[in-house]
Amino acid sequence: MSSPQQIAQTFQNALNISDSSPNAVSTSPTQNSYLQQFAGAHRKSISKPTKTLKPFSTGDIKILLLENVNQTAINIFQTQGYQVEFYKSSLPEDELIEKIREVHAIGIRSKTKLTEKILQHAKNLVVIGCFCIGTNQVDLETAAKLGISVFNSPFSNSRSVAELVIAEIITLARQLGDRSIEMHTGTWNKVSAKCWEIRGKTLGIVGYGHIGAQLSVLAEAMGMNVLYFDVNMIMSLGNSKQVDTLDELLARSDFISLHVPETSETKNMLSTPQFAAMKNGAYVINASRGTVVDIAALVQAMKSGKIAGAALDVYPNEPAKNGENLFANELNHWTSELVSLRNVILTPHIGGSTEEAQSAIGIEVASALSKYINEGASTGAVNFPEVQLRALDLDQQNSVRVLYIHQNVPGVLKTVNNILSNHNIEKQFSDSRGDIAYLMADISDVDTTDIKSLYEQLEQTPYRIATRLLY
Numbered sequence: 001m002s003s004p005q006q007i008a009q010t011f012q013n014a015l016n017i018s019d020s021s022p023n024a025v026s027t028s029p030t031q032n033s034y035l036q037q038f039a040g041a042h043r044k045s046i047s048k049p050t051k052t053l054k055p056f057s058t059g060d061i062k063i064l065l066l067e068n069v070n071q072t073a074i075n076i077f078q079t080q081g082y083q084v085e086f087y088k089s090s091l092p093e094d095e096l097i098e099k100i101r102e103v104h105a106i107g108i109r110s111k112t113k114l115t116e117k118i119l120q121h122a123k124n125l126v127v128i129g130c131f132c133i134g135t136n137q138v139d140l141e142t143a144a145k146l147g148i149s150v151f152n153s154p155f156s157n158s159r160s161v162a163e164l165v166i167a168e169i170i171t172l173a174r175q176l177g178d179r180s181i182e183m184h185t186g187t188w189n190k191v192s193a194k195c196w197e198i199r200g201k202t203l204g205i206v207g208y209g210h211i212g213a214q215l216s217v218l219a220e221a222m223g224m225n226v227l228y229f230d231v232n233m234i235m236s237l238g239n240s241k242q243v244d245t246l247d248e249l250l251a252r253s254d255f256i257s258l259h260v261p262e263t264s265e266t267k268n269m270l271s272t273p274q275f276a277a278m279k280n281g282a283y284v285i286n287a288s289r290g291t292v293v294d295i296a297a298l299v300q301a302m303k304s305g306k307i308a309g310a311a312l313d314v315y316p317n318e319p320a321k322n323g324e325n326l327f328a329n330e331l332n333h334w335t336s337e338l339v340s341l342r343n344v345i346l347t348p349h350i351g352g353s354t355e356e357a358q359s360a361i362g363i364e365v366a367s368a369l370s371k372y373i374n375e376g377a378s379t380g381a382v383n384f385p386e387v388q389l390r391a392l393d394l395d396q397q398n399s400v401r402v403l404y405i406h407q408n409v410p411g412v413l414k415t416v417n418n419i420l421s422n423h424n425i426e427k428q429f430s431d432s433r434g435d436i437a438y439l440m441a442d443i444s445d446v447d448t449t450d451i452k453s454l455y456e457q458l459e460q461t462p463y464r465i466a467t468r469l470l471y
C-alpha cells in the first residue's frame with residue numbers, strides 16, 4: 001500500500017504542478033487529529049465522521065514564524081505535519097523577501113511590516129497570521145488582491161483586560177498607587193480619608209462587548225452594581241442594567257470604564273462636558289483605545305477635584321519600543337502634567353499582556369490558519385470574504401472541494417459553474433468583500449483523472465486570482 005507521501009507525489013505528478021505553484025499548497029487537513037488535540041473552544045462536537053481531504057503531504061507546507069510567536073502555535077502546526085521555521089525576532093527586509101518566496105503561511109506579531117513590496121515576492125503564500133490584535137502592519141488590500149487571507153486574534157485577551165480593570169478599580173478606590181510610591185521613597189502615610197470599599201458602588205461600563213461583559217460579571221461578583229451603555233441593545237449578564245444614554249451612565253456611576261473600539265464616534269468620547277456630567281469624586285478607567293479619552297481635559301478635571309482618580313493603559317501616541325524617557329511631552333503634550341497627578345495609574349498598554357492571552361492567541365491564530373490551509377474556511381479573516389462549508393462526509397470519496405478566489409466582477413460564477421457542471425455540485429457558497437470574491441464548492445462524482453483538467457480550466461478563467469482543489 002502506498003504511503004500518504006507516495007500518494008501525494010502521485011497526485012502532484014499527475015497534475016504536473018511545480019512546488020512553486022500556489023496550488024501546491026492545496027493540502028491535507030488533518031482535521032480529525034487536529035480536533036482531538038484541542039479541548040474546549042478548539043474542539044468541535046462531530047456527530048458523524050467527516051472526510052479528511054488529503055491531496056498532498058502536509059509536509060509540503062512551509063510555515064515561517066517570526067517574533068517569538070507562542071509555542072502553542074508551533075505545536076499546532078507541527079501536529080499538522082507542516083514544516084515550521086521559527087525566529088525569535090523579526091527579519092530585515094531583504095531576508096524576509098528571501099524567506100517569504102518559499103512559504104505558504106507566515107506568522108508575525110506587530111513589528112514585521114508586510115508591505116506591498118514584500119508581498120509581491122510571496123509567490124506561494126496563501127495566508128498570513130497576525131498573532132496579535134492589530135493588523136496595521138500588513139498591507140491588507142494588497143494581500144487580498146494577491147489572494148492572501150489575513151487572520152488575527154481580536155478577543156483572546158478579553159479576560160486579561162477585564163482582570164486588570166478590576167485590579168485598577170480597587171487600586172484607585174484605596175489610592176494604592178500613591179501609597180506604594182510613598183513607601184518606595186521612605187514615606188509612611190497611613191490614611192483612610194477618601195479610601196473606599198468597592199462593595200455597593202456603581203460601575204458604569206461603556207461598550208458591553210467581549211471585555212465589557214466579562215468585566216460586568218467580575219464586578220458583580222465583588223458586590224458592585226453594574227450599568228452599561230452600548231450602541232447596540234445587548235442582553236445583560238447577571239443583574240447588570242443597560243442604560244439609554246451615555247449621560248445617564250455618567251451621572252449614576254462611581255467608576256466609569258471604557259471598552260469601545262476606536263471609531264470617529266468614540267474619539268474624545270470623554271471630554272470636558274462628560275467629566276462635568278459625572279458624580280463628584282468619580283473614577284475613570286480607559287483600557288480601550290488612546291483616542292477615546294481627551295486626556296488634556298481629564299488632567300483639568302482631576303486638578304479641579306471633580307475626578308478622584310484615573311487609570312490609563314492606552315494613549316493617543318504610544319512609543320514603538322520599550323525604553324527609558326519615551327513616555328514624554330514630545331509624544332503627547334500633556335505627559336508631564338499627567339504624570340505629576342496623584343492617584344493616577346499609568347500602564348504601558350499591558351491590558352492584554354499575559355502569558356494566558358499569548359497562549360490563547362497562539363491557539364486561535366494557528367487554528368484559523370490550519371483550517372484555512374486544510375479546509376479553505378476563511379471565517380474570521382480581516383481582509384477577505386468570510387466563507388465556510390460544512391465538512392464532507394466520510395462516504396463522499398469522489399468529492400473535491402474547489403476554492404476559487406477571483407475578482408468581484410459580473411459573470412465569473414457563470415463561467416465557473418459551467419466548468420463544474422459535469423459534476424454534481426453538492427454545496428457551494430460565495431461571498432465578496434470589495435474587489436475580491438471567494439467561492440467554495442464541494443463537487444461529487446469526480447474521477448481523479450478529471451482533477452487536473454478541472455484545475456487547469458479554473459486557472460484559465462479571466463478573473464481568477466487563485467485556485468486550490470482539496471480532495
Ligand SMILES: NC(=O)c1ccc[n+]([C@@H]2O[C@H](COP(=O)([O-])OP(=O)(O)OC[C@H]3O[C@@H](n4cnc5c(N)ncnc54)[C@H](O)[C@@H]3O)[C@@H](O)[C@H]2O)c1
Pocket residue numbers: 133154155157158161206207208209210211212229230231232259260261262263265266287288289313314349350351352353
Ligand atoms: N488595553 C489592551 O491591551 C486591550 C486589549 C484588548 C482590547 N483592547 C481594546 O478594548 C476595546 C474593547 O474590546 P472588545 O474586545 O471588548 O471589543 P468588542 O468589539 O467586543 O466590544 C466593543 C463594544 O463597544 C460597542 N460600541 C461601539 N461603538 C460604541 C459607541 N460609540 N458607544 C457605545 N458603545 C459602542 C460595541 O457595540 C461593542 O459592544 C477595543 O478598543 C480594543 O481595541 C485593549
